[in-house]
Amino acid sequence: MxxxxxxxxxxxxxxxxxxxxxxxxxxxxxxxxxxxxxxxxxxxxxxxxxxxxxxxxxxxxxxxxxxxxxxxxxxxxxxxxxxxxxxxxxxxxxxxxxxxxxxxxxxxxxxxxxxxxxxxxxxxxxxxxxxxxxxxxxxxxxxxxxxxxxxxxxxxxxxxxxxxxxxxxxxxxxxxxxxxxxxxxxxxxxxxxxxxxxxxxxxxxxxxxxxxSQLLRGYxxxxxxxxxxxxxxxxxxxxxxxxxxxxxxxxxxxxxRATMMPIALFQPDELMDLIERNRVSVLAGAPPMFFKILDELDGARAGAGTAAGGTTGAGTEDAAGASPRRRYDVSSLRVAICGAAAVPPELIRRLADRVGLERMINAYGLMEGTVVSMTRPGDPVEVIAATTGRAVPGVTVRIVGADGGDLPVGEPGEILIGGYGVMRGYWRDPERTAEAVDGEGWLHTGDIGTLDDAGNLAIVDRKKEMFIVSGFNAYPAEIEGLLLRCPLVGQVGVIGVPDERQGEVGWAYVVPPPNVTADPDAVIAWARDNMSNYKVPRRVVLLDALPVNANGKLDKPSLHARAAAEAAAGTR
Structure with a gap:
C-alpha cells in the first residue's frame, strides 16, 4: 500500500x-x-x-x-x-x-x-x-x-x-x-x-x-x-x-481534519452512550474496552427476546417481567485500533460480526520510536491477532540476538528500530540516550519480538517482563497469546512469581468468555496439552475483569501486587 x-x-x-x-x-x-x-x-x-x-x-x-x-x-x-x-x-x-x-x-x-x-x-x-x-x-x-x-x-x-x-x-x-x-x-x-x-x-x-517534522510524518x-x-x-x-x-x-x-472528542474521565459504563450519542466512527483502545462493547451488545440481545426493531430502541420484558438492557446503535463504528501484543482472534471476529467494522487494526509504537508497525487492509484475522503488522514506510525493524547479530525469521530477539521515527534522545540525559540509541542510530527497544516471512512483527514480550522457569526464558505475552486459544479463556494476564524449586513460575489471571463457566484446573489441563511444560501456568485465578491502567491497558503491577499478597497469605 x-x-x-x-x-x-x-x-x-x-x-x-x-x-x-x-x-x-x-x-x-x-x-x-x-x-x-x-x-x-x-x-x-x-x-x-x-x-x-x-x-x-x-x-x-x-x-x-x-x-x-x-x-x-x-x-x-x-x-x-x-x-x-x-x-x-x-x-x-x-x-x-x-x-x-x-x-x-x-x-x-x-x-x-x-x-x-x-x-x-x-x-x-x-x-x-x-x-x-x-x-x-x-x-x-x-x-x-x-x-x-x-x-x-x-x-x-x-x-x-x-x-x-x-x-x-x-x-x-x-x-x-x-x-x-x-x-x-x-x-x-x-x-x-x-x-x-x-x-x-x-x-x-x-x-x-x-x-x-518527525511527528507530522509519523502521524x-x-x-x-x-x-x-x-x-x-x-x-x-x-x-x-x-x-x-x-x-x-x-x-x-x-x-x-477529523473531529476529536476529548474524554476527561473515561467510564466504561458510559461507553455505549458515547458511541451512540456522538455517532463515533473511529475508536482506539485496548482489548478490555472492546470486550465491554461486545458484552453490552450481547447482554442487550439476550434481553431483547423476539422483539423486532433492529439495533436501537428498548427491549421487551423477559419472562420474569424484568426490563432487559437497552439496545444500542453502534452502526456508526467503522474502524477499531487495538494496540496489544496479542489480540484474541475471537474478539476480531465478534467485532466484525456484531458491529460490522470495516477495519480492525493492530499496531506497535513506543515513545522513543513513534509509529513502528501496523497491520494493513486485507490482512487476515490471524495476522491482526498475532502480529502488529509490517513496518511503516521510512522505518526499519531488526531482530537481534545477544551478540547484536540479526536473527533468522521466526527466532525471538530484541527489536531494534531505525529510521525517521527514532527519538533525538532523552532530555539532558546523554548517558541513558547512549544506552538506548547506538552509534549507528538504532533504537534498542528492550522489547522481544519475531518477524515472519512477510515482515509481520510479533511482540513476544518486554525484557523486564520475562521470567525464568528452571532455566527457560518465559515471556508472558507469548503465554497469553497461547492461552487465548483455550475456549475457557476470554481475557488473560500472565506474570512471573518467585518459586523455591523452579526460580519463577507463571500465574495466569483469567476472565472466562461470556456465558462460559471456567474451571482453573481445566485451563491448566488444556495448557499442559497444548504448551511447553515451562510455559504452563502454575496457578490460574479466575476474575470478573482484568485490572487496567489509565490507558486501558492491562495493569501488570496490580497483578504482581495481588500475587504477592496472596502468596504472603498462603493462598498459593
Missing part, C-alpha cells in the same frame, strides 16, 4: 494555519456543549501564544500541561507550539513529588494546570512537594518555573504567582498579532515539539525529545493507514499526557 506523502508543512504551526485557512468551518473539537472549529482552534492557539510570549516564553522554552483531556488542553497545546515552545505533558495521576520531579527535570518555565479535577488540588500537591513552599508560591522549589496558569473558567487560587486563564489571555494583548505570527512562522521543522515522559518502570522517568502516515479523515468522530480516551493520546489523537485529528 503506497501512502500519500505528508504535505510540505514542516511544522505544526504551519499545518494548523493551512487547515484553518482552507477548512475553517469544520469541527475540530467537540466535547459536551463545547464545539471548536479549525478556525476557532487556530484563533485560540494564537491568543495562547501571545499570552505565553507576554510571560517571556521564548523559542525552545518548556511549557508543561497538567490537566485531563479537554478542549482547553487542545488549545493550549497548539498555542505552545505557536509560541515555538516545547510542550511537556504531565499525567493527571501524578502526585506532587512526581510532578515536581518532571517539572524540574525539563526546566519548565510555565505550568498550565487544571485545578480541582476529581476533587484534587494539583497546586496543593505541588506546593507540598520538596518540603513545601517558602513564600506561599506553589512552585518555590522549582527555580526555572516562573508562572502557573489555571486552565479553564475556574478562578485562580489566591496564591502568589498563579494566574487565571482570563488574566493570562488578557495580558497577551501586550504582544501584537504580527509578532505572534512571526514567532509561529519562525518555528523550524527540526525544532523539538515535545518532551514526553516515559513510564519510569525501569527507574526515574526519562524525557523523550520529538521534533515537528500523517498513521492516520492514512487507519483511514482517519473528514467526517470521522473520534473520542480520545488515552490521556493527552500519553504519546498515543497527544499524537495519534490530538495531532492526528487536526492533520486529517
Amino acid at each position: 503506497e501512502l500519500q506523502p505528508v504535505p510540505g508543512w514542516g511544522t505544526i504551526p504551519r499545518m494548523l494555519r493551512d487547515q484553518a485557512e482552507g477548512h475553517g468551518p469544520l469541527d475540530a473539537v467537540v466535547a459536551g456543549d463545547t464545539r471548536l472549529t479549525l478556525a476557532g482552534l487556530a484563533a485560540g492557539a494564537g491568543e495562547t501564544a501571545r499570552a505565553l510570549m507576554a510571560l517571556g516564553v521564548a523559542r525552545g522554552d518548556r511549557v508543561a500541561v497538567w490537566a485531563p483531556n479537554s478542549p482547553e488542553w487542545v488549545v493550549a497545546a497548539f498555542g505552545i507550539w505557536d509560541a515555538g515552545a516545547i510542550i511537556a505533558p504531565l499525567s493527571t495521576r501524578f502526585k506532587g513529588l512526581e510532578a515536581a520531579d518532571l517539572l524540574g527535570k525539563v526546566g519548565a518555565k510555565v505550568l498550565l494546570v487544571a485545578e480541582g479535577f476529581m476533587g484534587t488540588s494539583h497546586l496543593g500537591m505541588l506546593a507540598g512537594a520538596a518540603g513545601g513552599p517558602a513564600d506561599g508560591r506553589p512552585h518555590s522549589g522549582l527555580p526555572d518555573l516562573e508562572h502557573v496558569v489555571v486552565l479553564g473558567d475556574e478562578p485562580a487560587p489566591s496564591r502568589p504567582g498563579v494566574l487565571s486563564w482570563a488574566g493570562f489571555i488578557a495580558a497577551g494583548a501586550a504582544v501584537t498579532r504580527d509578532d505572534a505570527e512571526e514567532r509561529a512562522r519562525s518555528v523550524d521543522p527540526d525544532d523539538i515539539a515535545s518532551i514526553m515522559a516515559t513510564s519510569g518502570t525501569t527507574g526515574t522517568p526519562k524525557g523523550v525529545m520529538l521534533h515537528h 500523517w502516515d498513521w492516520a492514512e493507514l487507519v483511514t482517519l479523515g473528514e467526517g470521522d468522530r473520534y473520542p480520545i480516551i488515552a490521556p493527552f499526557s500519553h504519546g498515543f493520546g497527544i499524537n495519534a489523537g490530538l495531532l492526528a485529528c487536526v492533520l486529517r
